[in-house]
Amino acid sequence: MHQTLTERVISPARNIDGSLRLPGDKSISHRYALLGGLAEGTSRFSNFSTGADPSSSLACVEALGATVVNDGKGNVEVTGVGGTFHAPAGALDCGNSGSTMRMLAGFLAAQSGEFTLIGDESLTRRPMERVRKPLQQMGAEIDLTDGHAPMTIRGRKLHAMDYTTPVPSAQVKSAVLFAGLQAEGVTTVREAVRTRDHSELALRAFGAELTRTVDSVSITGGQKLTAIEAKVPGDMSSAAFFLCAAALFPGSNLIFDDLGLNPTRASLLDVLTALGAHIGVINLEDKASELIGTVQINAPANGLTGTTVSGGLAAQLIDELPVLAAIAPYTQNGIRIRDARELRVKESDRIALVAQNLRAMGAEVEEFEDGLDVPGGQQLHGAEIDAGGDHRIAMAFSVAALRAEGETLIRGAESAAISFPEFFDLLDGVAQR
Numbered sequence: 001m002h003q004t005l006t007e008r009v010i011s012p013a014r015n016i017d018g019s020l021r022l023p024g025d026k027s028i029s030h031r032y033a034l035l036g037g038l039a040e041g042t043s044r045f046s047n048f049s050t051g052a053d054p055s056s057s058l059a060c061v062e063a064l065g066a067t068v069v070n071d072g073k074g075n076v077e078v079t080g081v082g083g084t085f086h087a088p089a090g091a092l093d094c095g096n097s098g099s100t101m102r103m104l105a106g107f108l109a110a111q112s113g114e115f116t117l118i119g120d121e122s123l124t125r126r127p128m129e130r131v132r133k134p135l136q137q138m139g140a141e142i143d144l145t146d147g148h149a150p151m152t153i154r155g156r157k158l159h160a161m162d163y164t165t166p167v168p169s170a171q172v173k174s175a176v177l178f179a180g181l182q183a184e185g186v187t188t189v190r191e192a193v194r195t196r197d198h199s200e201l202a203l204r205a206f207g208a209e210l211t212r213t214v215d216s217v218s219i220t221g222g223q224k225l226t227a228i229e230a231k232v233p234g235d236m237s238s239a240a241f242f243l244c245a246a247a248l249f250p251g252s253n254l255i256f257d258d259l260g261l262n263p264t265r266a267s268l269l270d271v272l273t274a275l276g277a278h279i280g281v282i283n284l285e286d287k288a289s290e291l292i293g294t295v296q297i298n299a300p301a302n303g304l305t306g307t308t309v310s311g312g313l314a315a316q317l318i319d320e321l322p323v324l325a326a327i328a329p330y331t332q333n334g335i336r337i338r339d340a341r342e343l344r345v346k347e348s349d350r351i352a353l354v355a356q357n358l359r360a361m362g363a364e365v366e367e368f369e370d371g372l373d374v375p376g377g378q379q380l381h382g383a384e385i386d387a388g389g390d391h392r393i394a395m396a397f398s399v400a401a402l403r404a405e406g407e408t409l410i411r412g413a414e415s416a417a418i419s420f421p422e423f424f425d426l427l428d429g430v431a432q433r
């Protein structure tokens, strides 16, 4: 099959075998970029994500006066502005990154001046009212167009507040915490489902104090941040593609060194174990409060069973759901996903696009407003996949293609670089053909 720069042909694999050390976690990299940009002093990060999204966060803090030195190989130095951002020369371009736009909004809400945040076509379709509302309640003035970017923020002296997030979103929680860091008084964020807590851990690493209960986090305003040195753990959401690929092939053996194992991010290991995969974790270490370790996966001899992902688990696994759905036809009993309507407002409508692409590969699938039913026991065939400009769709279907009959053409494969530019090379390295 012919491929171009934006296309990839994936041929079936016989097995998955090897060991991987993955580039740094995208979520943690964003937080280190933004907090490092505001802090006093020079932060030094190694294994920083090479994805385009964290680069958008770096570019934004640079435009706001921080100095960024990036060797493009994961070593990044950020010299922060020491508490007050400078007026940028123009609009702040968040690219494809929802994390950048929403979390940066939290920082800028308390900074004096007017800031305009823009993004690409996909980001401009994503809901931003969810950050405008709490930040406005704290005192900032924020304009959107019909709930969407461009976002214009006129920063103000903020007052603290007690906020319950209406949707499970670590980005919204983080935006309020970053605003709260600079507000007068104690800001509390409550959430029904504990979403990823990298902001809480990073704030502490940069020297801020916060208090936590099972379902809330509180921060006192007016605390200063000090630069840190940190190694970013390997990205579990990137590992997900390889974990799912390995789980499909009896006889597979894959090892991940220095993988991020933050409990709010590692539920995929439990789900794959419930499906029958054998997973071992050793060498657990606590680095800048983030857990890392070595993970080994072997597939079950008789294939994966089946499961339901719903409730809080769906929220915690939100970025891993496309790849879980993409391997579901190869399980015995299928995978049922519910309570995941947030998937519809990611870089694409991930429920619709997963269903469309599974059908293109010959699978039966039922689409629900908040999820999917993918029956098991189905053999897929190679097809043309439309990634819809969405990195996680491109990578999820590259994994499904490994067990399909015939070759699969992934259109829009370049989008993998949003979170994981190394994906296709690493896949070639571990897929035995």
Ligand SMILES: O=C(O)C1=C[C@@H](OP(=O)(O)O)[C@@H](O)[C@H](O)C1
Binding pocket: 026, 027, 028, 030, 098, 099, 168, 169, 170, 171, 172, 174, 196, 318, 319, 342
């Ligand atoms: O906080 C983060 O780093 C992220 C939170 C999630 O988004 P939401 O906060 O919109 O759920 C996730 O989908 C995204 O990839 C990264």
Ligand SMILES: C=C(OP(=O)(O)O)C(=O)O
Binding pocket: 053, 096, 097, 098, 099, 100, 319, 346, 347, 392, 419
């Ligand atoms: C949804 C994602 O990221 P963001 O919201 O930062 O664009 C993602 O990486 O899957």
